[in-house]
Amino acid sequence: MRRSDCVEVSKLEMMGMRGGAGEAEVKFNDCVVGDDDVVGKVNEGGFKIAMVTLDLARIGISAVALGLSQGVLDEALEWAKTRTAFGKPLIDWEWIQFQLADIKTKLEIGRTVTYKAAWLYDNKDPSFVLYASIAKLYTAQMAVEIARDGVQILGGFGYSKESFSERAYRDAKVLEIAEGTNEVQKIVIHRILTRGGLPEVEL
Ligand SMILES: Cc1cc2nc3c(=O)[nH]c(=O)nc-3n(C[C@H](O)[C@H](O)[C@H](O)COP(=O)(O)OP(=O)(O)OC[C@H]3O[C@@H](n4cnc5c(N)ncnc54)[C@H](O)[C@@H]3O)c2cc1C
Numbered sequence: 001m002r003r004s005d006c007v008e009v010s011k012l013e014m015m016g017m018r019g020g021a022g023e024a025e026v027k028f029n030d031c032v033v034g035d036d037d038v039v040g041k042v043n044e045g046g047f048k049i050a051m052v053t054l055d056l057a058r059i060g061i062s063a064v065a066l067g068l069s070q071g072v073l074d075e076a077l078e079w080a081k082t083r084t085a086f087g088k089p090l091i092d093w094e095w096i097q098f099q100l101a102d103i104k105t106k107l108e109i110g111r112t113v114t115y116k117a118a119w120l121y122d123n124k125d126p127s128f129v130l131y132a133s134i135a136k137l138y139t140a141q142m143a144v145e146i147a148r149d150g151v152q153i154l155g156g157f158g159y160s161k162e163s164f165s166e167r168a169y170r171d172a173k174v175l176e177i178a179e180g181t182n183e184v185q186k187i188v189i190h191r192i193l194t195r196g197g198l199p200e201v202e203l
Contacts, residue, residue, distance in 0.1 A: 006031035016170030055129050056121065057179045058136035062114040065139035065175050068168050069107050072150035075164045076100060079154050090153070099153055103146050110139040126198045130189065137185035140175035147172040 008027040014020075040046040077100060080091040090096045114135040120128035150165035151158035158165045176182050192198060 015173065016167065017174050054179055055132045058132040058185075059114060059117045059121065059128075061175055061179050062110070062117065062132075062135040062139040065143035065172070066107065066111055066114060068172055068175075069103070069110070069139075069143050069146040072146050072165050072168050073100070073103050073107060076103065076150045076153040079157070083155075096153060099149055103149060106142045106146060110135070110142045113138055129198055130192045133180075133185040133188040133192075136175075136179065137182055137189070140172075140182060143168075143172040143175050 006029045008029060009024045011022060011024045014023055038046075040049050077091075080096050080100065081089060083090045085093075091100075113131065117128055117131035117135045120131055147165060147169040151163070151169050154163050154165055157163055160166060180188070
Protein backbone atom coordinates (compact mmCIF):
# COMPACT_ATOMS: atom_id res chain seq x y z
CA MET A 1 0.00 0.00 0.00
CA ARG A 2 1.35 3.47 -0.86
CA ARG A 3 2.23 5.69 2.10
CA SER A 4 -0.47 8.25 1.33
CA ASP A 5 -3.16 5.53 1.16
CA CYS A 6 -2.27 3.66 4.36
CA VAL A 7 -2.29 6.65 6.73
CA GLU A 8 -5.68 7.64 8.19
CA VAL A 9 -5.91 11.06 9.88
CA SER A 10 -8.86 12.37 11.95
CA LYS A 11 -8.43 15.91 13.23
CA LEU A 12 -9.07 16.56 16.94
CA GLU A 13 -10.26 19.87 18.45
CA MET A 14 -8.06 20.84 21.41
CA MET A 15 -8.91 22.83 24.56
CA GLY A 16 -5.98 25.20 24.03
CA MET A 17 -2.81 25.78 22.01
CA ARG A 18 -4.98 26.57 19.01
CA GLY A 19 -2.16 28.33 17.18
CA GLY A 20 -0.25 25.06 16.75
CA ALA A 21 0.14 22.84 13.70
CA GLY A 22 -3.08 20.96 14.56
CA GLU A 23 -3.49 17.63 16.32
CA ALA A 24 -5.05 14.45 14.97
CA GLU A 25 -5.53 10.77 15.62
CA VAL A 26 -3.30 8.97 13.11
CA LYS A 27 -3.80 5.34 12.11
CA PHE A 28 -1.29 3.34 10.06
CA ASN A 29 -3.00 0.54 8.15
CA ASP A 30 -0.58 -2.06 6.74
CA CYS A 31 1.97 0.59 5.87
CA VAL A 32 5.23 -0.44 4.22
CA VAL A 33 8.14 2.00 4.42
CA GLY A 34 11.32 2.10 2.36
CA ASP A 35 14.99 2.29 3.33
CA ASP A 36 14.95 6.07 3.01
CA ASP A 37 12.40 6.24 5.86
CA VAL A 38 14.69 4.59 8.44
CA VAL A 39 15.77 6.79 11.37
CA GLY A 40 19.30 5.79 12.41
CA LYS A 41 20.31 2.20 11.57
CA VAL A 42 17.95 -0.79 11.58
CA ASN A 43 17.98 -2.47 15.03
CA GLU A 44 20.52 0.07 16.24
CA GLY A 45 19.57 3.01 18.34
CA GLY A 46 16.36 4.36 16.70
CA PHE A 47 14.64 4.20 20.09
CA LYS A 48 17.56 6.05 21.70
CA ILE A 49 17.31 8.82 19.08
CA ALA A 50 13.60 9.14 19.86
CA MET A 51 14.29 9.28 23.62
CA VAL A 52 17.01 11.95 23.36
CA THR A 53 14.67 13.98 21.14
CA LEU A 54 12.04 13.77 23.89
CA ASP A 55 14.56 14.66 26.62
CA LEU A 56 15.60 17.75 24.73
CA ALA A 57 12.03 18.73 23.85
CA ARG A 58 11.24 18.71 27.58
CA ILE A 59 13.52 21.70 28.02
CA GLY A 60 11.58 23.39 25.19
CA ILE A 61 8.28 22.70 26.97
CA SER A 62 9.75 24.20 30.15
CA ALA A 63 10.68 27.33 28.20
CA VAL A 64 7.08 27.58 26.94
CA ALA A 65 5.89 27.28 30.56
CA LEU A 66 8.21 30.13 31.57
CA GLY A 67 7.02 32.45 28.78
CA LEU A 68 3.38 31.70 29.43
CA SER A 69 3.79 32.28 33.18
CA GLN A 70 5.74 35.52 32.65
CA GLY A 71 2.88 36.76 30.44
CA VAL A 72 0.38 35.96 33.18
CA LEU A 73 2.51 37.76 35.79
CA ASP A 74 2.88 40.85 33.55
CA GLU A 75 -0.87 41.03 33.00
CA ALA A 76 -1.70 40.43 36.69
CA LEU A 77 0.75 43.10 37.83
CA GLU A 78 -0.60 45.68 35.40
CA TRP A 79 -4.20 44.84 36.33
CA ALA A 80 -3.51 44.99 40.08
CA LYS A 81 -1.99 48.47 39.71
CA THR A 82 -4.88 49.91 37.71
CA ARG A 83 -7.98 48.13 39.02
CA THR A 84 -9.65 49.63 42.08
CA ALA A 85 -11.80 47.48 44.38
CA PHE A 86 -13.37 48.42 47.71
CA GLY A 87 -11.78 51.85 47.67
CA LYS A 88 -8.16 51.14 46.79
CA PRO A 89 -6.08 49.65 43.98
CA LEU A 90 -5.92 45.84 44.10
CA ILE A 91 -2.15 46.02 44.53
CA ASP A 92 -2.67 47.59 47.98
CA TRP A 93 -4.49 44.47 49.25
CA GLU A 94 -2.18 42.07 51.04
CA TRP A 95 -3.70 38.93 49.45
CA ILE A 96 -2.85 40.29 45.99
CA GLN A 97 0.69 41.22 47.09
CA PHE A 98 1.24 37.69 48.43
CA GLN A 99 -0.19 36.10 45.29
CA LEU A 100 2.13 38.17 43.09
CA ALA A 101 5.12 37.34 45.30
CA ASP A 102 4.28 33.60 45.12
CA ILE A 103 3.97 33.75 41.31
CA LYS A 104 7.33 35.50 40.98
CA THR A 105 9.00 33.01 43.35
CA LYS A 106 7.69 29.95 41.48
CA LEU A 107 8.62 31.50 38.15
CA GLU A 108 12.22 32.16 39.18
CA ILE A 109 12.62 28.63 40.59
CA GLY A 110 11.28 27.27 37.29
CA ARG A 111 13.59 29.53 35.29
CA THR A 112 16.62 28.43 37.29
CA VAL A 113 16.04 24.70 36.87
CA THR A 114 15.19 25.11 33.15
CA TYR A 115 18.39 27.09 32.52
CA LYS A 116 20.34 24.45 34.44
CA ALA A 117 18.94 21.66 32.21
CA ALA A 118 19.75 23.69 29.07
CA TRP A 119 23.26 24.49 30.34
CA LEU A 120 23.94 20.80 31.05
CA TYR A 121 22.75 19.86 27.55
CA ASP A 122 24.90 22.57 25.94
CA ASN A 123 27.87 21.24 27.90
CA LYS A 124 27.21 17.64 26.84
CA ASP A 125 26.55 16.50 30.40
CA PRO A 126 24.29 13.38 30.42
CA SER A 127 22.71 14.49 33.71
CA PHE A 128 20.70 16.90 31.56
CA VAL A 129 18.21 14.00 31.19
CA LEU A 130 17.41 14.17 34.91
CA TYR A 131 17.19 17.96 34.98
CA ALA A 132 15.07 18.09 31.80
CA SER A 133 12.49 15.88 33.53
CA ILE A 134 12.68 17.87 36.78
CA ALA A 135 12.30 21.15 34.85
CA LYS A 136 9.42 19.82 32.75
CA LEU A 137 7.57 18.43 35.79
CA TYR A 138 8.05 21.55 37.89
CA THR A 139 7.39 24.20 35.24
CA ALA A 140 4.32 22.46 33.77
CA GLN A 141 2.67 22.28 37.19
CA MET A 142 3.85 25.81 37.91
CA ALA A 143 2.33 27.19 34.69
CA VAL A 144 -1.08 25.65 35.47
CA GLU A 145 -0.99 27.11 39.01
CA ILE A 146 0.20 30.52 37.86
CA ALA A 147 -2.39 30.72 35.07
CA ARG A 148 -5.13 29.78 37.56
CA ASP A 149 -3.92 32.43 40.01
CA GLY A 150 -3.62 35.01 37.22
CA VAL A 151 -7.26 34.47 36.25
CA GLN A 152 -8.21 34.84 39.93
CA ILE A 153 -6.36 38.16 40.31
CA LEU A 154 -8.13 39.51 37.22
CA GLY A 155 -11.53 38.36 38.55
CA GLY A 156 -14.37 38.34 35.99
CA PHE A 157 -12.14 39.94 33.36
CA GLY A 158 -9.72 37.03 33.80
CA TYR A 159 -12.46 34.57 32.88
CA SER A 160 -13.29 36.54 29.74
CA LYS A 161 -11.77 35.89 26.33
CA GLU A 162 -10.41 39.47 26.48
CA SER A 163 -7.68 38.46 28.93
CA PHE A 164 -4.36 36.75 28.19
CA SER A 165 -4.71 34.69 31.37
CA GLU A 166 -7.88 32.97 30.13
CA ARG A 167 -6.01 31.62 27.13
CA ALA A 168 -2.94 30.85 29.24
CA TYR A 169 -5.07 28.77 31.64
CA ARG A 170 -6.28 26.58 28.74
CA ASP A 171 -2.88 26.45 27.04
CA ALA A 172 -0.98 25.58 30.23
CA LYS A 173 -2.76 22.27 30.79
CA VAL A 174 -1.16 20.57 27.82
CA LEU A 175 2.29 21.26 29.28
CA GLU A 176 1.44 18.60 31.90
CA ILE A 177 0.64 16.11 29.12
CA ALA A 178 2.77 16.53 25.97
CA GLU A 179 6.39 15.29 25.74
CA GLY A 180 5.64 12.90 28.59
CA THR A 181 3.02 13.48 31.28
CA ASN A 182 3.80 14.58 34.84
CA GLU A 183 3.58 10.92 35.84
CA VAL A 184 6.09 9.91 33.15
CA GLN A 185 8.53 12.57 34.40
CA LYS A 186 8.19 11.13 37.91
CA ILE A 187 8.95 7.65 36.55
CA VAL A 188 12.12 8.99 34.85
CA ILE A 189 13.24 10.89 37.98
CA HIS A 190 12.51 7.93 40.25
CA ARG A 191 14.42 5.50 38.01
CA ILE A 192 17.51 7.71 37.92
CA LEU A 193 17.26 8.30 41.67
CA THR A 194 16.94 4.65 42.65
CA ARG A 195 18.98 2.89 39.98
CA GLY A 196 21.77 5.45 40.09
CA GLY A 197 23.49 6.26 36.84
CA LEU A 198 21.92 7.86 33.82
CA PRO A 199 20.68 6.40 30.57
CA GLU A 200 23.40 6.29 27.90
CA VAL A 201 22.92 9.21 25.56
CA GLU A 202 25.08 10.46 22.71
CA LEU A 203 25.36 14.24 22.84
C1 LIG B 1 -1.86 19.36 22.10
C2 LIG B 1 -1.04 18.09 22.05
C3 LIG B 1 0.08 18.06 21.27
C4 LIG B 1 0.85 16.90 21.18
N1 LIG B 1 1.93 16.91 20.38
C5 LIG B 1 2.62 15.77 20.19
C6 LIG B 1 3.71 15.72 19.29
O1 LIG B 1 4.06 16.72 18.65
N2 LIG B 1 4.36 14.55 19.11
C7 LIG B 1 4.00 13.43 19.79
O2 LIG B 1 4.61 12.38 19.60
N3 LIG B 1 2.96 13.45 20.68
C8 LIG B 1 2.27 14.58 20.88
N4 LIG B 1 1.22 14.59 21.77
C9 LIG B 1 0.87 13.36 22.46
C10 LIG B 1 1.31 13.37 23.89
O3 LIG B 1 2.72 13.23 23.97
C11 LIG B 1 0.58 12.24 24.63
O4 LIG B 1 -0.81 12.56 24.67
C12 LIG B 1 1.14 12.06 26.03
O5 LIG B 1 2.45 11.56 25.99
C13 LIG B 1 0.29 11.12 26.87
O6 LIG B 1 0.08 9.92 26.19
P1 LIG B 1 -1.40 9.38 26.01
O7 LIG B 1 -2.27 10.49 25.51
O8 LIG B 1 -1.30 8.15 25.19
O9 LIG B 1 -1.89 9.06 27.48
P2 LIG B 1 -1.77 7.67 28.22
O10 LIG B 1 -0.41 7.09 28.05
O11 LIG B 1 -2.95 6.84 27.84
O12 LIG B 1 -1.90 8.15 29.73
C14 LIG B 1 -3.16 8.45 30.37
C15 LIG B 1 -2.89 8.80 31.83
O13 LIG B 1 -2.31 7.67 32.49
C16 LIG B 1 -1.05 8.01 33.06
N5 LIG B 1 -0.12 6.89 32.91
C17 LIG B 1 0.17 6.19 31.77
N6 LIG B 1 1.09 5.27 32.02
C18 LIG B 1 1.42 5.37 33.33
C19 LIG B 1 2.33 4.68 34.19
N7 LIG B 1 3.12 3.71 33.73
N8 LIG B 1 2.39 5.05 35.48
C20 LIG B 1 1.62 6.04 35.95
N9 LIG B 1 0.73 6.75 35.19
C21 LIG B 1 0.64 6.41 33.90
C22 LIG B 1 -0.57 9.22 32.26
O14 LIG B 1 0.35 9.98 33.00
C23 LIG B 1 -1.88 9.95 32.01
O15 LIG B 1 -2.22 10.71 33.13
C24 LIG B 1 0.45 15.75 21.89
C25 LIG B 1 -0.69 15.78 22.72
C26 LIG B 1 -1.42 16.94 22.79
C27 LIG B 1 -2.66 16.94 23.68
